[in-house]
Amino acid sequence: xxxxxxxxxxxxxxxxxxxxxxxxxxxxxxxxxxxxxxxxxxxxxxxxxxxxxxxxxxxxxxxxxxxxxxxxxxxxxxxxxxxxxxxxxxxxxxxxxxxxxxxxxxxxxxxxxxxxxxxxxxxxxxxxxxxxxxxxxxxxxxxxxxxxxxxxxxxxxxxxxxxxxxxxxxxxxxxxxxxxxxxxxxxxxxxxxxxxxxxxxxxxxxxxxxxxxxxxxxxxxxxxxxxxxxxxxxxxxxxxxxxxxxxxxxxxxxxxxxxxxxxxxxxxxxxxxxxxxxxxxxxxxxxxxxxxxxxxxxxxxxxxxxxxxxxxxxxxxxxxxxxxxxxxxxxxxxxxxxxxxxxxxxxxxxxxxxxxxxxxxxxxxxxxxxxxxxxxxxxxxxxxxxxxxxxxxxxxxxxxxxxxxxxxxxxxxxxxxxxxxxxxxxxxxxxxxxxxxxxxxxxxxx
Amino acid sequence: xxxxxxxxxxxxxxxxxxxxxxxxxxxxxxxxxxxxxxxxxxxxxxxxxxxxxxxxxxxxxxxxxxxxxxxxxxxxxxxxxxxxxxxxxxxxxxxxxxxxxxxxxxxxxxxxxxxxxxxx
Numbered sequence: 001x002x003x004x005x006x007x008x009x010x011x012x013x014x015x016x017x018x019x020x021x022x023x024x025x026x027x028x029x030x031x032x033x034x035x036x037x038x039x040x041x042x043x044x045x046x047x048x049x050x051x052x053x054x055x056x057x058x059x060x061x062x063x064x065x066x067x068x069x070x071x072x073x074x075x076x077x078x079x080x081x082x083x084x085x086x087x088x089x090x091x092x093x094x095x096x097x098x099x100x101x102x103x104x105x106x107x108x109x110x111x112x113x114x115x116x117x118x119x120x121x122x123x124x125x126x127x128x129x130x131x132x133x134x135x136x137x138x139x140x141x142x143x144x145x146x147x148x149x150x151x152x153x154x155x156x157x158x159x160x161x162x163x164x165x166x167x168x169x170x171x172x173x174x175x176x177x178x179x180x181x182x183x184x185x186x187x188x189x190x191x192x193x194x195x196x197x198x199x200x201x202x203x204x205x206x207x208x209x210x211x212x213x214x215x216x217x218x219x220x221x222x223x224x225x226x227x228x229x230x231x232x233x234x235x236x237x238x239x240x241x242x243x244x245x246x247x248x249x250x251x252x253x254x255x256x257x258x259x260x261x262x263x264x265x266x267x268x269x270x271x272x273x274x275x276x277x278x279x280x281x282x283x284x285x286x287x288x289x290x291x292x293x294x295x296x297x298x299x300x301x302x303x304x305x306x307x308x309x310x311x312x313x314x315x316x317x318x319x320x321x322x323x324x325x326x327x328x329x330x331x332x333x334x335x336x337x338x339x340x341x342x343x344x345x346x347x348x349x350x351x352x353x354x355x356x357x358x359x360x361x362x363x364x365x366x367x368x369x370x371x372x373x374x375x376x377x378x379x380x381x382x383x384x385x386x387x388x389x390x391x392x393x394x395x396x397x398x399x400x401x402x403x404x405x406x407x408x409x410x411x412x413x414x415x416x417x418x419x420x421x422x423x424x425x426x427x428x429x430x431x432x433x434x435x436x437x438x439x440x441x442x443x444x445x446x
Numbered sequence: 447x448x449x450x451x452x453x454x455x456x457x458x459x460x461x462x463x464x465x466x467x468x469x470x471x472x473x474x475x476x477x478x479x480x481x482x483x484x485x486x487x488x489x490x491x492x493x494x495x496x497x498x499x500x501x502x503x504x505x506x507x508x509x510x511x512x513x514x515x516x517x518x519x520x521x522x523x524x525x526x527x528x529x530x531x532x533x534x535x536x537x538x539x540x541x542x543x544x545x546x547x548x549x550x551x552x553x554x555x556x557x558x559x560x561x562x563x564x565x566x
Contacts, residue, residue, distance in 0.1 A: 015560065016558035017558060019558060278508060380558075381555055381556050384557070
């Protein structure tokens with residue numbers, strides 16, 4: 001086996017790639033985005049609404065159940081058990097990416113399922129996070145035994161969520177740049193390294209500081225949780241206007257990197273699936289492919305961040321604003337990021353996700369049948385190509401409109417006059433058209 | 447670890463348009479103006495031959511092949527005996543026998559793009 005054998009084409013995991021969105025649908029989608037943008041400028045409200053939207057606590061009975069320590073302990077224990085199972089499967093189970101539980105669980109159920117769950121239910125990751133649950137459990141036990149742990153360092157607040165962004169970039173590098181990304185051993189090793197960093201961070205800076213700033217997954221899912229109609233305020237579960245949490249501003253340092261990772265990683269995933277990219281990389285040696293992929297991935301992330309910064313600088317000039325707007329409009333990009341995720345991974349989630357049934361029964365591929373679903377055969381024909389295309393273009397159009405609404409609301413609350421707000425909006429509008437139409441264009445490439 | 451290096455990857459591209467069905471074609475609905483046929487018309491079409499796709503796994507490269515949906519396809523893969531061919535999606539694994547090329551027949555029912563990998 002020579003070293004310069006061409007690398008596998010696979011990305012993350014998944015046996016099927018979508019067919020490209022047909023050109024006519026791309027043109028309709030792009031036209032719809034432009035029309036929606038013009039209408040939005042004309043008819044949107046004249047004073048900030050989302051920012052001032054009120055929150056209502058859920059009924060006390062429901063609160064007691066949702067916030068009960070018992071629920072927390074049970075979910076946390078289940079989650080820790082799942083983490084142990086996935087890592088064990090990755091280490092000692094079969095080395096086949098499709099027959100081992102670890103790759104499908106991590107890349108499909110966890111990585112795609114959690115953003116969806118967060119958008120629907122809010123920040124449930126806070127309770128489901130196995131690293132947090134284990135750390136909390138350990139802290140509880142050590143406190144009971146009289147040895148309360150004091151973190152030796154204070155978290156430097158100016159770092160913001162940069163550590164989380166760095167860890168996320170490491171994760172998407174494994175998923176989209178490393179070859180083969182779905183190797184069970186690599187997935188398990190990555191989970192172990194992530195666990196070590198997370199628990200070390202929590203021990204050094206305190207659990208609260210680390211899980212709010214340093215844990216990549218908490219920051220990532222937390223971003224999507226802000227789209228949800230449910231949130232936690234002062235120890236109460238509240239019902240709020242969906243997306244209103246994105247219109248409040250007050251972003252931590254490094255949030256721009258989080259948003260850029262969402263947009264840039266999905267854009268790179270799409271780009272690297274095109275014939276153009278595959279034709280240029282498939283004969284290269286594995287190390288070369290991984291390096292090119294890394295450069296491409298980082299390039300896409302930097303592109304997302306720098307276009308945003310350019311648009312914000314332009315908005316500031318157009319509106320004649322004195323204040324720094326660099327973090328002001330980040331919330332408006334979150335729905336667009338989620339739309340990117342839906343557009344790219346909807347079919348993968350539905351098709352590859354079915355494999356979790358046989359894998360759950362036989363996670364190591366030892367021939368077990370724990371739940372009687374070992375022989376379940378996934379149906380890969382349940383999605384018509386046309387269905388996938390409409391979902392893809394529809395998600396991007398809806399995400400675009402939501403982004404516009406949030407940016408508009410932000411502008412109204414930041415500027416004293418509607419006129420300045422609208423002028424600032426032109427720049428954000430241009431940026432969003434670029435992101436949405438660009439995302440659609442990548443999906444339409446063969 | 448995957449023991450695989452991939453010497454050849456073929457991406458099969460199943461297109462929605464030009465959908466074909468191998469089922470018995472529906473006879474045209476009888477209409478009033480249709481003259482009564484006096485000769486026996488052969489209603490069975492000639493059986494459609496499978497679309498044969500030949501791949502030489504010794505020459506590295508990336509090729510893409512479009513196949514109409516519903517079509518019967520026969521992959522004929524030549525190469526080193528013992529090498530394993532993996533048709534993704536349909537999840538067919540076949541070794542190249544010592545006696546000749548590996549033959550993988552399948553019906554193109556799943557729309558999408560799939561890799562055909564040579565795993566050594």
